[in-house]
Amino acid sequence: MIELGQRAREASRLMARADTGKKNAALKYMAEAIEASRERLAEANREDLERGRENGLDAAMLDRLELTPARIDTMIEGLRQVAALADPIGGITDMNYRPSGIQVGKMRVPLGVIGIIYESRPNVTVEAASLCLKSGNATILRGGSEAIHSNQAVAACIAEGLKRAGLPETAVQVVETTDRAAVGQLITMPEYVDVIVPRGGKGLIERISREARVPVIKHLDGICHVYLDSEADKAKAINIALNAKTHRYGTCNTMETLLVDSAVAGELLPELAEAYRKAGVELRGCERTRELLPDAKVATEEDWATEYLAPVLAIRVVDGLDAAIEHINRYSSQHTDAIVTENYTKSRRFLREVDSSSVMVNASTRFADGFEYGLGAEIGISTDKIHARGPVGLEGLTSEKYVVLGDGHIRQ
Amino acid sequence: MIELGQRAREASRLMARADTGKKNAALKYMAEAIEASRERLAEANREDLERGRENGLDAAMLDRLELTPARIDTMIEGLRQVAALADPIGGITDMNYRPSGIQVGKMRVPLGVIGIIYESRPNVTVEAASLCLKSGNATILRGGSEAIHSNQAVAACIAEGLKRAGLPETAVQVVETTDRAAVGQLITMPEYVDVIVPRGGKGLIERISREARVPVIKHLDGICHVYLDSEADKAKAINIALNAKTHRYGTCNTMETLLVDSAVAGELLPELAEAYRKAGVELRGCERTRELLPDAKVATEEDWATEYLAPVLAIRVVDGLDAAIEHINRYSSQHTDAIVTENYTKSRRFLREVDSSSVMVNASTRFADGFEYGLGAEIGISTDKIHARGPVGLEGLTSEKYVVLGDGHIRQ
CATH class of the missing domain: 3.40.309.10 (Aldehyde Dehydrogenase; Chain A, domain 2)
Incomplete structure (x- = not known):
């Protein structure tokens, strides 16, 4: 996990400066790779479904696990939609002159490395990866063990898209082990992971919030x-x-x-x-x-x-x-x-x-939904007050830094 | 500490809806109370200084602890400056119509209850309290035990200002015990405290970051x-x-x-x-x-x-x-x-x-400073990326919620 984290941290530096065209190209190539891999995805998914049935997963779980052709269509469409969104990174706002003569503004920047922990739905792999990529972050994805073959097949398409666009393949990494201890490690390495987004049932989210040593963007309940x-x-x-x-x-x-x-x-x-x-x-x-x-x-x-x-x-x-x-x-x-x-x-x-x-x-x-609010996408809905609140779109996966421009100004 | 937390949580609800005029009046009355209590403050401070000398505090520590007349002037001036700042709370931005017909925007809101943990400087008591108050938050202040008499004398002035303005006195509470366990409790009760701002040396900040179960706005180093x-x-x-x-x-x-x-x-x-x-x-x-x-x-x-x-x-x-x-x-x-x-x-x-x-x-x-950047105030400088980054002024002590206005709109 530490190696994974180091690779993600390195990739995040390259992603932070990746230009908009390259990021959009990667998203488009991922969509093409998924289109071309429909059979491979279906096969991997069948393997997960079979194993799920053997392990006695209930009908609702099996339904969430299934990658139907319609769901694959939605994944492809989602990638194209994210490519069409405005790139938030590098945008400068509120650039004003101060009495000292310096000019001060804010530049939007990625958070760095985002860990996504989710349960059975393999389509989350693409959805989360695409939003993190567009917002200039590197991602470590940890899906449910029951979806491991499907997730790896999807990950191969993502890697292909990144590679074709000339971006580091390590910008999106899928944890390969199904060992539960890997989650514990992922949420306790602030050197390599800047924020965790858990997506799933209340039990998962509660556990992660309790044990994480990294900030968590989450919502527990919708009452x-x-x-x-x-x-x-x-x-x-x-x-x-x-x-x-x-x-x-x-x-x-x-x-x-x-x-x-x-x-x-x-x-x-x-x-x-x-x-x-x-x-x-x-x-x-x-x-x-x-x-x-x-x-x-x-x-x-x-x-x-x-x-x-x-x-x-x-x-x-x-x-x-x-x-x-x-x-x-x-x-x-x-x-x-x-x-x-x-x-x-x-x-x-x-x-x-x-x-x-x-x-x-x-x-x-x-x-109350990122699409209805015009965010163009949604990685989740935060009920916390720190950082992102409400539906979290691309902007919630970013931060701002101050930019100061001078002409040799010194402090008096 | 739990009772203190409960009182702070209750006060935070009232502070969130307190109007700008009342908040500014409280700040003005606090300044007047400090002006009228110069002798009382000096006396309390002398007590701390004497005890400090007995306990062998070093010269730098004693210097930070001292409430000179000039420092009292600065406290009074600071309160007036915070009163003069624009009130960030309730401001609505980005209010736009969506294709569905609803209108969506964001309203700036307080974080809730802010815990400030600081070391020897008693002037931090007023500085931190005034910024939290102006941004509509309730505050729990935990100063260094060596400054306890000074802090309590300052707290009495703060309470007087709140009371005269018709705001709850529990909006600013100073922890009265010098028991170190109180800090441990303050940073581990997310039900009552929304964010912790530690101000002091690296040792203090490291310990708090490590042990907190509440988000922390901090910076460790300035390299x-x-x-x-x-x-x-x-x-x-x-x-x-x-x-x-x-x-x-x-x-x-x-x-x-x-x-x-x-x-x-x-x-x-x-x-x-x-x-x-x-x-x-x-x-x-x-x-x-x-x-x-x-x-x-x-x-x-x-x-x-x-x-x-x-x-x-x-x-x-x-x-x-x-x-x-x-x-x-x-x-x-x-x-x-x-x-x-x-x-x-x-x-x-x-x-x-x-x-x-x-x-x-x-x-x-x-x-790199809140005043130089035009924030009008600064509670600290954050080197984190989550929530506030760089100099943290009033806005860093707030969050935003979504506001949706309709005319009977339902989701299709």
Whole structure:
């Protein structure tokens, strides 16, 4: 692992100064290599799937592991999209003269070496590698052991693309061992790794956050709220509350708890409950919710703190904005929270006082996404406050350094 | 410590929404309280100084500990300056419509609770507290045990200012125990502390970085370089090389190693050596340097990696820009490095390829400073790449969250 780290560190110096054309060429060549290797990829993937079945992986795991032709198309398309994004590296901003006569600005630079630790999906290999490459970083990828053959086949295509473009093949390295100790090493060598991005289940992310001696860009939970204010427009309230829950159940920006002002709960909840029932969503409510919706199960303290990732919704009736904000700042995972209201002052208070990575007015929490925000890509969503917060695109994989230009200036 | 943390977390929520006027009033009232408490401060400080002398503190330590009338003036002036700075909190930028119809932007928000750990200087108490307050954060301050009476007297003034302005007194808390275990606790409670800023010697910072379970904004070393290129203007080269070393010896942005292109070493080094000799700077050189300056001591591998903080300078003759960049990227602490050259292409390469928090052309490394850069204040200089890099002002104590505005928009 140390050798791997040293090679990554060396490659990162070359990648930091690689010009935009070369980086884009590498991405294009990778796409071509994948296109030309469809059969080889499918074969490697079959091997992983077979071994997975033998080892008794469940259906969901096997599904994530599979590289269908459509998923290969998506990988190729993703590479072309990343090539089309603007190169953030080297951009200089805020260049201003100071009273001393020097000119000071900031230049965007790569972070250096990024370690990506992920579970079964082999398509993450390409996705993560392409974003790190475009942002001028070297990458060490550590995928799940169950996907090792698929990942190595993908890695061969990546290496081919780098080589054809004249970039170091070591700019993207896939850890070849399936030894779990390798992860422990990867996250504890700050000399060679500048940041770790874990992608996977909560267990993986918790373990990595706990043990890492390197900064981690992560989100653990997406416990998102929608608050229907007393002055909410009824149609907007119902549309957003439904969309935020039922558009997709398994995503981190899905609403898990609905808060409704007591003044409008009687008007909104029965109609909403009927729509949720049709969609097959199980409802769990506080006492006041259950007065209006007797069929709802009892929501316990635990429900307020749970990310269901399933057709289950917790509902709480609250008395006004303050109670809603208090609930959110207590139980939210600081991912995404929304208010539905026509009231100007309450919308402004919600935006300012809710301490989450995305705060929304009259929009569905499902919009919290790098593509929807116009980042052009997303390596994850950070619920931390240090460095990147919210959807992390190319810029989240960079830093800025100060640039000072003078004409022989000395400090007086 | 947990109670202290809980109080800080609560206060941070109130501080996050405190309006600019109140924060500025608190800073003004603190300045007034310090002005009115000069005698009390001096008395508390005398107590610390006496105890310090009894405990055998050295002269430098006692000097740092002393609250002279001039230092009290500086504290008062500092508070007024921070009050005059623009409030970064709540500012919204990059608000743009997306194809889906939502409008997406970013709002600047406080980090939450900031722990400051520092050594003997009691004036840091006011400096750190004022910057954290202005940026909407709650602060826990842990000063050196030798300054405990001074710090508590200063803390009383801070509390008075907060109270008069109607802000929670718990927004700035000074740890009252001198128990060293308190530091260990402060840096390992991420539930209550969002970031740690250590200010002090390398030993302190190393220990905190090693043991913290909370992000740390820090710099360890300032091993800064000036490279005199073959196409350097002679007058600029000599002025900058002298200023970067001799303007002040004990600061982190002072040059510690001078690199000189072999093509101009013969022309520049003897003249420079004469000027350094007059200033009382001890020179240590590589073999080629010593051919030109026989009086210089031998520089060893260790010299290239040493922050002298003293009138000592290491000099190395190199063959061209690539060798200079290689030396810098190997030995620099990524703080501040400068090139002196009239060559356009070499200046651009140096700016892009040197991986330090400040890179300069034809300017003295001594300019690397929050005030010189126009940040209006500085809580420290970060040599990390994650979150803040280079001089850290108010903005480094903040984060950004996404703001999404819609009119009932749902995800299709």
